[in-house]
Amino acid sequence: MRAGNVTLYDVAAAAGVSPKTVSRVINGAAGVSAATREQVQATIDELNYRPNFHARSLRVGRDEAIGVVLESLSDPFFATMASVIEEQALERGHVVLASSVGGDPEREHKLVQNLLQRQVSGLIMVPVSRDQSYLRAAAGQTPVVFVDRPARSADGLGTTVLGDDFGAAAAATEHLLHSGHTEIALIGDRPDVYTTAERIRGYRSALAESRVGVREDLIKTGVSSAAEARRALDELLRSERPPTAVFSSNARCSLGVVPALHARGRPDIAFVSFGDFPMADSLYPAVTVVDQDPAAVARTATQELFKQLDGAPAAEAPLSLPLRLVARGSGEIPLAAVTRP
């Protein structure tokens, strides 16, 4: 009854069979008669034997778990992605070992390296650091799926699943332009983040298309938390030529912009958020968003990983999922409704 250091060998001794037979039983392998299988199973239960995963993985050369490394769990986008991946993986019998990098690029390397050293069966990750070439060492060993953004310096190392950031950002900006706005501010993350860069590109492209100049002073980047977003918005509103519409390039920023708009008593300013978030449809006005559909991204990512686990090669071109604009009110406020202070 002492601790869990019961080994396969102990079970074998107690059951009067060889360790190999016990191994066969716990792995459901053939070559064991029903009688002995039952008998061995009984002593396993009796001794409360649990196989040592490290020993197994060492021998087999694979950990059956799959690794997941996301950016941040405080972003609803990644949080639901994590849930969906876990759900899907478990259905197939894989346990998920997840971690998040929390905005620290060094942590990505560390965490991924750690999972790789555990020889996980597969890896789903959001590439946040500026270089994933370190994955080259694991090439061919471990299937990898990149989500949300492509990896850098890691061609052919895995499949990529992402949303159409450029297109959707352009559509969102056009949406605001259609309501008459021309002074459209953008609040977003660091521009060296792929998704942010693409969304800014879409924003600029839409403005250029409709012959509205880009006002650089209306672009606030490097905003990585709700608190900073709040400050950025305050700054914009206090400027000489404040914007009449705001485009937030991610949900985390929106979580700061919306409260700030409310606190400032400016529900009249048009607003579109890239990325949905809880309560967005219960606010006043309800928030118009680009729905990134994290569940869909997660589903295709896991399915893509499973394909690779089943021997299929990694898709060479990134899988780009279409995003749709969900008009709820805040993005449809006409220019005329904006009260100039």
Place this chain on the structure above:
Amino acid sequence: MRAGNVTLYDVAAAAGVSPKTVSRVINGAAGVSAATREQVQATIDELNYRPNFHARSLRVGRDEAIGVVLESLSDPFFATMASVIEEQALERGHVVLASSVGGDPEREHKLVQNLLQRQVSGLIMVPVSRDQSYLRAAAGQTPVVFVDRPARSADGLGTTVLGDDFGAAAAATEHLLHSGHTEIALIGDRPDVYTTAERIRGYRSALAESRVGVREDLIKTGVSSAAEARRALDELLRSERPPTAVFSSNARCSLGVVPALHARGRPDIAFVSFGDFPMADSLYPAVTVVDQDPAAVARTATQELFKQLDGAPAAEAPLSLPLRLVARGSGEIPLAAVTRP
């Protein structure tokens, strides 16, 4: 340059030393001259050697990672807990392997068992199933900290860190009573969940204290998603004697109740949410909540775990953290303001 199957033995051969010396170098152990250490390190870098964690853990009998099993990442309470735990653990050099049970009690056993079989250094978990006695097998081997609710049939198996659910629920209910409400509905999870039970108990206690009878038809339990919460609220509003105030026993439910109140055009109904959520202060009316302070819970939990890792015994009594009520508006709507249909 072929894959990552470079072993310690390969490094030893290339560096012209024994495997043992290489082992000493990668573990920073004493007994190696600066010269050879440097030389070994050089060939490690050259061969791009990475130790095999399974082999190491098998030999050492411990995985330096710490395991975390939470209920659901879609609940902001658990999501921020996960973030904080990870942050803290990494500071101390531990990688976190996280999973969530997603409301399935069987998954808890499976996931925890899995982490235990990996011989993680420590475990932080939300006990969701009705029995954690299976942890007895790991007793003394792996320090465990239970968060959010106590374990069952697992006395002395670990420390428990939780919030004062009973007291805070009673306070929230009293808060509504003070505004004149007597028909206060409760929407919550399954009552066999400890926290839910405690909160219902607090609710009942407050009603009894102030001599307001408990109307059983106003208590909707077994509500485990936002969608179900929405339905539950609809049902309440359609009843003959609808409530004038609603108390949601967790954030997940609130995420359904609030949109439903808005959709029904009933911002006049008083509302208090157990558990804060993003945007709660930007809604109209802003939502009065019981702040569970997940970050504080997570911090004390990890610190408690670290204490145990450093040899301290598990605290016998649960650590109960005080919770505070954050009045924002929705909970202070007076009875008089409610428009009877």
Place this chain on the structure above:
DNA sequence: AACTTCACCGGCAACGAAGCCGGAGGAATG
């Protein structure tokens, strides 16, 4: 009767790393 076939089972070695001990060599000590 001699042979193949098959289901069932056991022995041995190996996965990759660390623990334990022992040994060589130089410096310090008597």
Place this chain on the structure above:
DNA sequence: CATTCCTCCGGCTTCGTTGCCGGTGAAGTT
């Protein structure tokens, strides 16, 4: 000069499991 001591290092063994092979006995085949 002999002895002790300490530093640096290597060999053998072990962790718990599975892969590879080989063996045994009963049943079926010619």
